[in-house]
Each structure stands twice: as structure tokens, then as C-alpha cells.
Amino acid sequence: MSATETATGTDGVGGRGTTGADEIMGRGAREGRRLFEEWFDGLTRAAEEKRPAAYVMVMGSLCEVLRTFDLPAVFPEIHSLQTAVRRVADEYLSEAEDHGFSPDVCGYVKADYALQLRGGEHPMGRIPPPAIAIVTNACNTYLKWAEIWERLYGTPVFTLDVPGTRRPVNREGMGPGNGAHDPGGFDRDRRYVEGQLREIIGACEEVSGRPFDIDRLREVLRLTNEMASSWRRLLELNRHRPAAFDAMLEGTIYLGVANVLRGTEEGATYFRDLVEEMELREREGRGPLGARAEEQHRLVFVGVPCYPMFRRFYELFSEWGGVFVGSTYTWFASGGLDREFEYDLERPIESLAEGVLLSVRHAMDSLMFQDRELIRAVDDYAVDGVVYHPIKSCRTVSTGLAASRRAVLDARDVQCLYIESDMMDKRVVSEAQLKNRIDAFFEGLESRKLRRGA
Amino acid sequence: MSAAAGSTGGTAGPGPRAGSAGPGSGPLGNGGPPAAAYDPLLPVGPGAPLEETFGALREVVEDMDFPTVRAWRERGGKVLGHFQVYFPEELAHAAGMLPVKMRGGTVERRDADSFFGSYICSVLRTTLELALTGRLAPDLFVTHPICDAARNLAGIWARNLETPVDTLYFPQNPNSSFSADYLAAEYGRVLEGIEEIAGRRVSREDLRASIRVFDENRRLLRDLYRIKREEPWKLPVHEAYVLTVVGGLVTREEHNALLADVLPRIREREAHRQDRMRVVFEGGFCEQPPLDLLSAISEFCYVVDDDLLIGLRWILDDVPAHADDPLAALARAYLDHSSYSPVQHDLRKPKEKMLLERIRASGAEAAIVSAAKMCEPGLDEQVAYAEALEREGIPFFLTEFEEQMRNFSHLQIQLETFVENHLLFEGVET
Numbered sequence: 035m036s037a038t039e040t041a042t043g044t045d046g047v048g049g050r051g052t053t054g055a056d057e058i059m060g061r062g063a064r065e066g067r068r069l070f071e072e073w074f075d076g077l078t079r080a081a082e083e084k085r086p087a088a089y090v091m092v093m094g095s096l097c098e099v100l101r102t103f104d105l106p107a108v109f110p111e112i113h114s115l116q117t118a119v120r121r122v123a124d125e126y127l128s129e130a131e132d133h134g135f136s137p138d139v140c141g142y143v144k145a146d147y148a149l150q151l152r153g154g155e156h157p158m159g160r161i162p163p164p165a166i167a168i169v170t171n172a173c174n175t176y177l178k179w180a181e182i183w184e185r186l187y188g189t190p191v192f193t194l195d196v197p198g199t200r201r202p203v204n205r206e207g208m209g210p211g212n213g214a215h216d217p218g219g220f221d222r223d224r225r226y227v228e229g230q231l232r233e234i235i236g237a238c239e240e241v242s243g244r245p246f247d248i249d250r251l252r253e254v255l256r257l258t259n260e261m262a263s264s265w266r267r268l269l270e271l272n273r274h275r276p277a278a279f280d281a282m283l284e285g286t287i288y289l290g291v292a293n294v295l296r297g298t299e300e301g302a303t304y305f306r307d308l309v310e311e312m313e314l315r316e317r318e319g320r321g322p323l324g325a326r327a328e329e330q331h332r333l334v335f336v337g338v339p340c341y342p343m344f345r346r347f348y349e350l351f352s353e354w355g356g357v358f359v360g361s362t363y364t365w366f367a368s369g370g371l372d373r374e375f376e377y378d379l380e381r382p383i384e385s386l387a388e389g390v391l392l393s394v395r396h397a398m399d400s401l402m403f404q405d406r407e408l409i410r411a412v413d414d415y416a417v418d419g420v421v422y423h424p425i426k427s428c429r430t431v432s433t434g435l436a437a438s439r440r441a442v443l444d445a446r447d448v449q450c451l452y453i454e455s456d457m458m459d460k461r462v463v464s465e466a467q468l469k470n471r472i473d474a475f476f477e478g479l480e481s482r483k484l485r486r487g488a
Numbered sequence: 489m490s491a492a493a494g495s496t497g498g499t500a501g502p503g504p505r506a507g508s509a510g511p512g513s514g515p516l517g518n519g520g521p522p523a524a525a526y527d528p529l530l531p532v533g534p535g536a537p538l539e540e541t542f543g544a545l546r547e548v549v550e551d552m553d554f555p556t557v558r559a560w561r562e563r564g565g566k567v568l569g570h571f572q573v574y575f576p577e578e579l580a581h582a583a584g585m586l587p588v589k590m591r592g593g594t595v596e597r598r599d600a601d602s603f604f605g606s607y608i609c610s611v612l613r614t615t616l617e618l619a620l621t622g623r624l625a626p627d628l629f630v631t632h633p634i635c636d637a638a639r640n641l642a643g644i645w646a647r648n649l650e651t652p653v654d655t656l657y658f659p660q661n662p663n664s665s666f667s668a669d670y671l672a673a674e675y676g677r678v679l680e681g682i683e684e685i686a687g688r689r690v691s692r693e694d695l696r697a698s699i700r701v702f703d704e705n706r707r708l709l710r711d712l713y714r715i716k717r718e719e720p721w722k723l724p725v726h727e728a729y730v731l732t733v734v735g736g737l738v739t740r741e742e743h744n745a746l747l748a749d750v751l752p753r754i755r756e757r758e759a760h761r762q763d764r765m766r767v768v769f770e771g772g773f774c775e776q777p778p779l780d781l782l783s784a785i786s787e788f789c790y791v792v793d794d795d796l797l798i799g800l801r802w803i804l805d806d807v808p809a810h811a812d813d814p815l816a817a818l819a820r821a822y823l824d825h826s827s828y829s830p831v832q833h834d835l836r837k838p839k840e841k842m843l844l845e846r847i848r849a850s851g852a853e854a855a856i857v858s859a860a861k862m863c864e865p866g867l868d869e870q871v872a873y874a875e876a877l878e879r880e881g882i883p884f885f886l887t888e889f890e891e892q893m894r895n896f897s898h899l900q901i902q903l904e905t906f907v908e909n910h911l912l913f914e915g916v917e918t
Contacts, residue, residue, distance in 0.1 A: 134874055136859075136867040138607065143868070171660040174636045177833040178868040184838070185872060193833055195661035197670075198633065200677070201654055202646040216677050222670075229666035403643045424605040429864060433612075434640035437603040441647050454606055 055314060060323055062308040063284065066291050069304060071158070073294045078159035080106045086165030086241055089183065092367045094170030094194060094394040097296040098258060098386060099235060102250040103242040106162070109293060110179065113149065113161055114142035118341035118458045120157040127459060140175045141427035141458025143182070150186055164189045166241045168234060171195050172394050173430045190241070192234050196394040197223045202403045220391075228387035235383075248382060254297035255377035255386065264305030265292060265371035271312045272359045273415055276321040276329035278312040281361035283348040284322060286339055289367050296369060322357060330355025331479050334411050336362045336404065336438070337423035337431050340468075342460040350469055351421070354476040359415045365407070366400035366431075369393055402434050405441040412446050419449040419479055426456045449482065451475040526745075527563065529556035529738045534749035538757065541750060545730040548737065550779065552595045554624050556737045560586045566686055569626030571615060571641060572774040573634055573829055574799035575656065576818050578807075579679050581740060582698040583686035588626060589736030589799065590615050591776050592891055595623070603644050608637050609862040610891050611775035616641070619649055628685045629653045630678065634774065634831040635865050654681050662823045662834045671819035679815070695814035703806040705740045708747035713793065713801070715754055717850045720790035722757045725769065726782040732797055733776075765789045765907045767885075768847050770873065771858030771866055772796035773829040777889045784896040785856065788907045793850035795829065802826050830865035839869055840876035847882060854883040854910060856903075861890045883910050 080087050088105040090096060092112070100107050117123040123145055130144035131137060133151070154161040164183050169176040171193065183189040200216070235246050268288070271278045279285065288308065295301030315321075321329050326349055333351065335358045340347040351358070365372050370393020378385040400407065411417060422439050424432035439450050453471050455463045532544040548556060557567055568580035569590045577587035592611035600617035618624040629651055633639035645653045656678050659667035683689055712731060715723045731750065735743040767789045771777075776796065785791060803821045811817035828834070828842040847855060857873045859866030870886060877884040885906045887899060 134871040136870070138862055139864050139867050171633070174633065174639065174831070175864060175868075177660060178830075178865060181833065181838075181872070184835075185840075191833075191835070193661040193663075195657075195659050195664070195667070195670075197657040197674070198639075198655070200657065201652075202643045216680075219677065222673055226666055226670045230661060230664050233664055233666075398639075402640050405643075405647070424607075426607045429608065429636035430639075432605050433608055433637045434643055436605055437640075437644040437647060440603070 058307075058311050058314055059320075060311075062279075062304075062311050063287060063323065065304055065307065066287050069291055069295060069300060074156075074158040077106060077108060077161055081154050081160040081162035085162065087162040088238075088241075089164040089167040089169075089180075089189070091169050091173070091176050092293055092369070093172035093176075093397040094196060094390060095293065095296065095369055096168050096194065096231075096234065096390070097293075097369075098251065098254045099231070099238060100168075101254045101297045102247055103238045103244050105166070105238065105242055107294070108161055108164065110146045111142050112290060112293065113156055113158075114145040115341050115457065116158055117145045117149075117156070118460075119344055121342070122157055123342065123458045124460060137459070137461075138426070140179075141456065143175060143179050145458060146179070147182060150183075163187055166237060167191045169193055170394050172397050175428075175430065190237060192230075192237055194227070194230050194234065194390070194394075196227060196391055196398075198395050198398040199403065224384075224388050224391050227391045228384060231383060231387050231390070251382045251386070252379045255379055255382055257299060257302045258297045258371075259376045260302040261292065261296065261305050262371040262373075262376070264302075264309045265368060266374070267309050268305070268312055269360070269364060269372055271309075271316055274316045275332070275416065276319060277332065277357050277359040278315040278320070278322070280322040280325070280348065280352070280358050281364055282335040282339055282351075282358035283344075285358070285361050285364045286344075289364060292368055292371055322352075324352075325357065326352040327355040329357045331418045331476065332357060332359045332416055333419045333421055334358065334360040334362075334408060334415070334417050335421050335423065336408065336435060338363060338425055338428060338457045340423065340425075340455045340463060341457050342463050343465060346465065347468070350465075350472045354473075354479075356419075356476065358421075359417065360411050362400055362404055362408070365404075366397040370396055372396075401431055404434075405438045405445075408438065408442050409445045412442070412448050417448060418483075419451065419475065421475075422450065422452045424452070424454050426454070426462050427458050449475065449479050526739055526741045528742055529559050530734070530742060530746065531555075534745060538750060538753055541746075542727050542730060545734050546779065549730050549733050550594070552593050552618065552623055554588075554618075554737065556734075557586065557588055557624060560739075566628075567626040568682065568685075569619075569624065569629045571629075571631040571634075571638060572611070572799060573632070573831060574658075574802040574822070575630060575632070576675060576822070577740070578695060578698040578702050578814075578818060579675065579682055579690070581701065582690045582694040583679075583682045583688060585627070585682065585686050586739060587736075588624070589733075589797070590618070590624065590626070590629070591733075591736070591774075591797070593618060593624075594778060594891055603648070607862055609775055609860050611860065612637055612641060614891065616644065619645070619651070625649075625651060627651065628682065630656050632656050632658060635863070637862075637864070638774075652681070652685065654678060658822070658832070660833055662832070663836070668816070668819050668823055671822060672813065672816040675815045675819060692812075692814055696809045696811075699807045699809040699814055699818070701740050701744070703809065704744050705735065705747075706801065706803060706806070708744060708751065709735070709801050711751050712747065715751065716790075717792045719755070719759075719761075720766065720792050721761045721764075722759045723754050724783075724786035725789075725791035725794065725796075726779050726786055728791075729779065729782055729796055732800060735800055736797070763911070765854055765910060766792045766850070766852045768792065768843070768850060768852045768855045769794035769796065769858065770843055770846075770855055771860070771870075771889075773798045773831070774866070775860035775863060775889075775891050777858065777860075778891060778893050781889055781893060781896055781899070784900050785903065787900070788903055789856070791856075792852050793846050795827075795846075798827050798829055830869040840872045843873055844876060844880060844882075854885065854906075856885045856887065858887045858889055861888050 087108050088100050089108045126145040126148035129148035135144050167180045167189050169180045180191040422435045424435045532541045566585045568585045569588050580587035592614035597613050597617050599620045600613045631641045642653050642655045769791045773795045805825045807821045808817050828837045
């Protein structure tokens, strides 16, 4: 069945009318761009109207709570990375370093610091200052970052403390994890998170001047549930050969939308439509849009992309027919959307606490103990190679990668590539060096395939 | 069942000598056996000449085969290794284990480097190196997610070493009304793991006795720092450092005996005040600067206060040992009666404000604001410290170090220039 036949024969998802295949293909990227720009426009309006905005982080954003108070959510990680994508990060980094920041610390923090000094000036609009900041301990730099806003503006900062996995599994994949040695532990941790959530709700009431509306929270949770269901379907579709989308390039774009529109009607609609597009790609055997070659090598990406040369970075793999069928970024930065969890709307706050505990813990596990999940992904997605991309700017995602690579290589006969660069700082990004390493990686993959075929 | 759940005692621990390492023991523990009821691990005992004592302590501290820990194990004792910054060592002590502060060291990295990328501090690498090579391999390792790099240590450890590892999650929201209960429960959970390894139950009374031993230790360390503040010419920073750090390598009873012996004699030392700058050294909360670097600083400065090994001095007052729930008392002390470091966020303790207080309380004229190379929390904090010191008109010297550094001549020249400039222009209106 052709794309046209599929489209004409199918009522649009949710009864929103018939949509042509040509219109569906690439809609995710187009709509994603539009929604993202609208989101930045909204922030610009909030800045101009001097409305209070909440600063939150990708891992544990608590957007569900903020939506109930109509507090615009600012994601400093996202506006910082956008300076790199738009190739102006170096200006921001230099300005922060002029104020004493070391070249060796997080580039996101430095870009945001310079942005604050510039009164919120950003290539995509204007970012309002924080009226409140809510961070989690999923990344320790979040805490240091929030202290900067405290110093600059006297911003009230709320750290949602989420206890992570206490006992990681050992090299045989055995071990108690969290539950076995401490059966009551999860419930204790959940109550701890819930207590803090109720404190945060109180703080938001104060900042927004509005009373908390539990029914509004229910509605937001319902929309997040919808988004999560679509997100999981999206990831699952890439088990198909050829994969429907590139999890490193496109996946990152979808991640952006998933974060900024979490718990909204637009977000739920966007991901429903995206699933429709990907299912169409799957049925038609189409690979990622804009791929330089047909799928030859199925890869998993571990880390954060190289934003200073984002498109080119992707091409270095795509030119060889490399497709990222999975990316740990879509695990740890999706706010738990990839997990089999649904909020229970009958007990919204308790369920939100449980969801936050699970999702933030899952994000931390995906960063620190991701080797078991990677091995599973290698099996489930028929992966030929794993690409590790540790970056100078982020020790959270990078510190354990060399050890993880050793563990994956011990467990599976799979090719691994380990390349260091950065997500923000082009001074430590060398395209020539990256290309040499990537080319050698693919030559290895190809000769391995030849040997196997012989 | 742990002490938190109300256990009332258990079997004798496997410590090296009955009653020697257990709760309430030691020369200074209230209610414990009399003085010298411990098997010494140090090569020097009370009464040895001060110079000899400092020399021997330095050798122990710099010996990367950890002779005191080895001796403890040879006697059948078990060891709990804990990573920086703070760990409630009372929990291990109450179970008859030797709590050992794992703080890396000056050791050649042969194996550990292949587990880490390029932009990672040295202390993580050398801590793992010591464990991988068996030079400092505890029976239980407890780590803490103090920073983005260190939080990965547990996973790397678990995959590559047989020794069990546990992660103690200190609350990063100490301002929440739920954090104290959470932390007490977390201590209870960790204690259960300790009991498993130690092979004995820990009672509330065991914990209370251990708290008394550590309270004594904290009092003695406060005395040591009082000497640094009041008569720094009698106790240069490198000597004060070895006296402190050795506490993380021997039983607290022995450390208490050592401090009780040497501190009065340091007070009586014949040393003359010289024209040196009184400084606070900031930046030693995790990775430790080499001893020779501290010696180099002491040539020009009196270090009147610092954050070196702040974990050993984290709790500022006595913990109420008589408390019904000793774990809750320890948790409260961690949250409410404690020092500060760049790896703890507490709205009550903005770090720059705390540094200014440290400077004022110690009568320092200036600060050496240091950070270990690649230490993100330390480097981040330098910005805030520098800004606050500038605002207050307090001179400061900004630097970085690494535990593996061997050459200090460049730093010495810079520091000498800094000190001379300050002394030369002191009191001159500009």
C-alpha cells in the first residue's frame, strides 16, 4: 500500500479529517519547529509583560505542577543548547569565562549565565528571569546552577530531592538493585518525594498568587499520560528495519517538544500525529527523512549530541548508512515518558510523587548504570554498533561511559565507538578528528559484515 | 533489625580485639574501658617527641599501602571505606568496623584511567586505582552522589570489584521539613548493610557509645583548629593536616589518644610569631592537595582555618548521645549543626557567606581560594567566592591543584608575590 493510499484510506487520528501522505511525511519536524518557535515566542511575551516564570530542568521538570498555576516553564538547558545549535554559544561562553567561570565547567551553565547578564537576550527571543526555580538532584550541576539565580536575583529555589538507586547491580548483572535489600524503601522514598511536592505546590501558590486546583492537575496528568503512550510507541517503532527515524537527530527534536509541551493539549496532539507519521514510514519501509544513505548499520547513541555541529555530526554517521535506532538521550531526558507508567488520576498528588520518583531515578540510572539497558537495546533493536559520546561540558552524562563501554563489550559481540567532544564548546570539537574516528568505526563494521557474510 | 528499629544488642563483633574497637571503648570514650584499651595501629605512641610524631604520621599518611588499615585487617578487623565528603562513621564504629576515609592519593594510575574519560578529576581515579590494585580494598564501600562525576563511582565499582557498594543519598533539600526523617531512615538502611557485613547487630546503646567517642574526637579537632587560629606559628598547616587526616586511618580511640597527647605539647612549643599572612585555605573538601603544596603555603602564610577534610569536622557540636533515637540525632546534626561545602545546597548556608564568616572568625587577612582540577563544584564556587571577597575588599589568591602535583615552584612564586604585595601595601590608601 502506498503512502497516498494509506493516507486517503485513513481518517486522521482523532477524527481530525483526512490527511495526505505527503503532508504527513515530515510533519513532525515541521510542526516541531513551529511549536518550538511558538514556545520561545511565549517566553518572550512573558519577559516583555514581566510575568513570573519558573525555571525548571529536563530531568524532573515538574511541568505538571507548573501548568496548574499557568506558570511559564523556562528550560535553561534548552535555551543554552539552542545557542550552540544557532552557532553563537562561543560568544556566551566567553562572556561567562570573562566573569571567572572555568573552561572546564558546564557549558549550559555558562551560556545561561551570560544570557542572564544580557537581560535574557537569546537568538530565538527573550528569556524571562526566574520568579522561582525548581530543580532536582538528578544532576548535581542543577544545584550549582540554581545557586547562581539565587545570587543574581534572590530567586526562591526549591530542590526536589529524589533518592536514586542505592545498590547498583554487579558485573554479572546480579544484585539487589533498590528493592531487594530494602523492601519498604520505595514507599518511604515516595512519601519523602510527596512531602516535598506538597511543599513545592505551596511555593507555587505563593509565587503565582493562585490557589492550587487539583482537577487542573488531573487534566494535565491525563495529557502527560497520552504523551507518554505515544512516546513509547515512537521508540518501539524503531525496532523495525529500516528504522523509522534517527533517534539522535530527530529524536532530539522530539525530545525538545516533549519537554516544553509536557502535559498540554498541543503536546498530546503533536505526539499522536508523530506516531501516525512514523507508522506510515514503517509501513512504507521508509527510513529517516533526510538520511544520506539507506540503512546499513543500526546504532545506539549514548550521551548528548555535538550541538556546535549538530547536523554535520549526524551526517558523519548517515553518510555511511548509519542510523541511530536508539539513544540514551531519549531515556534520561524524556522525563520518564519512556517508562511503562501512567499517572493514576484518582490520586493525583500521590501518583505524581510516584511518577517523579520513578522517572528521575530512571534518568539517573540511564546515566550511571545504563549498561544493562544498553545490552537489552542491542538485543531488542538488532544493533550493530554503540556510539559513546562523552563531552567535556557534562560529567553527569560522561563520567561512566568508558566503564559502560567495557561492560557492553564484555557482554555482547558489538562494535563500540568512543569519541569525545562537547555539546557547547566548539574549541574542543574537531570535525577532522571525529571524522577519522567515525570512518574507521564504519570500516570496522563493514569488514565485520563481510567476514560474517563470507 | 537495626538500631533504628530498636534492636537491643547482638553478637560480639569481629573486631581485632574484643572491646577495642567496639562502642564505648577507647581511652577517652565515656564509660568505655580505660586508656590504652586498643591495639595501636600507628608506629608512634603517646609521649614520643613531637618531631618524631609528625615524621611518623606523615609517613603513614603518604604510604599508599595504608599500613594502619592493613594492620587492622591482619588482626581480623573489617573495614568500611567511604568516599568524600562526609559519612556518619559512628555507624561503622558501632558495628566494630574501622571506618576509613577514601580520599584518593598520590598513586600511579595504571588500571583506573581506562574506566574514565578525559575530563574527570584525579581523586575518583586514584580511589578506584587503590581498590582495583587491592592497596585499599574495604569490606564495604559507601559512596555518595556528591557531584556529577562521583555519582558514577558506585556503578563502576559494582561492575568491576567484588566488594559490595552502597550509596548513601544525603538529602539535597535540607530545608524541607521532611529531610530529617528521610535521613534518619537512610542511616537505618545503611546500618542494616553494615550489620550484614560486620556480622553483628548494632544496638542503640552501641550507637550512643560510638557517638560519645566521635564527640570527643570532634572536640579535640576543634582544639586543634583553635591552636591554628590563636597560635598558628606553633602548628603549620601541613602538620595540622597530618594530625587530622590520620584520624581517617586509625581507630577514633587511638586518634583521640594521639590528639590528647600532642595538643597540649604543641601549645607549649617554642616557636616565634613571624611576619606571615594569616589566610584561610578553601578548596580541600574532597580531593586533597599534596602535603608539599601545604608546606609550600606555610612558608609564606599562616593557615588559620581551612576546609581540608571538612567531612571529619562536618558536625560542629556534640551530638546528643543520650537521644532516644541516635540515628535521628545524627541526622539532625548533619542538617542543623554542620559546616558547609560546595557539594551541599542549603538555603541557610550560602557558601560565600560561610567563607566570609570563616575568614572573620579566624581573624584571617586573606583567602587562598583553590579548587582541584576538573572539580566542577569547586570551580563553580570559585566564581562566587571571588566576587564576594572582592566586594568585601578581602585579598584572595585563586589557584587550582591536583593531588598528583609534584612541582610547586610556579605556585610558590605567585603566592610569594601575592603575600608581598599585600604586606607591602597594607594600610596604604589607594
